Amino acid sequence: MEKQIDNKHIACKHCDLLISKTALLPGQKAHCPRCGSRLYFVSRSSPSAILALCLTALILLVPANIYPLLSLTMVGITDSVSLISAVEKVYQEGDQFIALLILLCVTLAPALMLLALASASFCISFNLLTPILKPLLKAVDVMTHWSMLEVYLVSFLVALVKLVDLGDVHLGLGLVCFIALMLVNSMILSVYDAETYWNKVKVDVIR
Known part of the structure; x- marks a missing residue:
C-alpha cells in the first residue's frame, strides 16, 4: 500500500x-x-456494486471447493479430485503444514476477505456506520494478503500438464467455478477503493 x-x-x-x-x-x-x-x-464502482460482486464470489466459492477440479483415468480406474479432497489427501500423506496452508490461502482467507468486504459494503451502502466497520476493513486488508487464488491456479495448471502424460484427464465443474471465482475476486480488488471506505470510518468517529 x-x-x-x-x-x-x-x-x-x-x-x-x-x-x-x-x-x-x-x-x-x-x-x-x-x-x-x-x-x-477513485473507483467508479459503488459499495453496492462491490457488495454484489462479493456475493457472486461467495456463491462461486462453494462449488469451487466441493466439485471436482478434474477426473483422471488410468488403467480403467477413474479418480476425481476436488479442492477439499486434495487438501485432505495432502494432510493424510503427512504434509499437515502444507495442507493447512493451502486451506488457509485458497479457501479460508478468500472467504473471510469476501465476507468482511461484503459486510462493510452493506454497512456503507445503507449508511450503517457501526463500530464494527473498522475491524471489518482491517480484516479485508489482512485477508487480502493471505488470499492466493492465482498462485494455486498456476500450481494446478503445472500439475495438470504433468498429468496429461499419465492418463486421460477431464476437467471438472469445480475448475470452471474456481477460474470464475478468481476472475471475480480480481475484479473486486481492482475496483475496491480502501480510502473511500476508511473515510466512512473517520466520519463515524467525528460524529
Missing part, C-alpha cells in the same frame, strides 16, 4: 517521493511523477 503521511500528502511506496494529494474524479488514478507507479485512485 502507499504510505499515507497525512490527509494532504502521500509517499510513493516504490521510490518514497513525497507528493501532495489532489482530489480526483471517479475513475481517475494518480501516478507517481518519478517512477510512474499508481498512488491512489
Whole structure:
C-alpha cells in the first residue's frame, strides 16, 4: 500500500517521493511523477456494486471447493479430485503444514476477505456506520494478503500438464467455478477503493 503521511500528502511506496494529494474524479488514478507507479485512485464502482460482486464470489466459492477440479483415468480406474479432497489427501500423506496452508490461502482467507468486504459494503451502502466497520476493513486488508487464488491456479495448471502424460484427464465443474471465482475476486480488488471506505470510518468517529 502507499504510505499515507497525512490527509494532504502521500509517499510513493516504490521510490518514497513525497507528493501532495489532489482530489480526483471517479475513475481517475494518480501516478507517481518519478517512477510512474499508481498512488491512489477513485473507483467508479459503488459499495453496492462491490457488495454484489462479493456475493457472486461467495456463491462461486462453494462449488469451487466441493466439485471436482478434474477426473483422471488410468488403467480403467477413474479418480476425481476436488479442492477439499486434495487438501485432505495432502494432510493424510503427512504434509499437515502444507495442507493447512493451502486451506488457509485458497479457501479460508478468500472467504473471510469476501465476507468482511461484503459486510462493510452493506454497512456503507445503507449508511450503517457501526463500530464494527473498522475491524471489518482491517480484516479485508489482512485477508487480502493471505488470499492466493492465482498462485494455486498456476500450481494446478503445472500439475495438470504433468498429468496429461499419465492418463486421460477431464476437467471438472469445480475448475470452471474456481477460474470464475478468481476472475471475480480480481475484479473486486481492482475496483475496491480502501480510502473511500476508511473515510466512512473517520466520519463515524467525528460524529
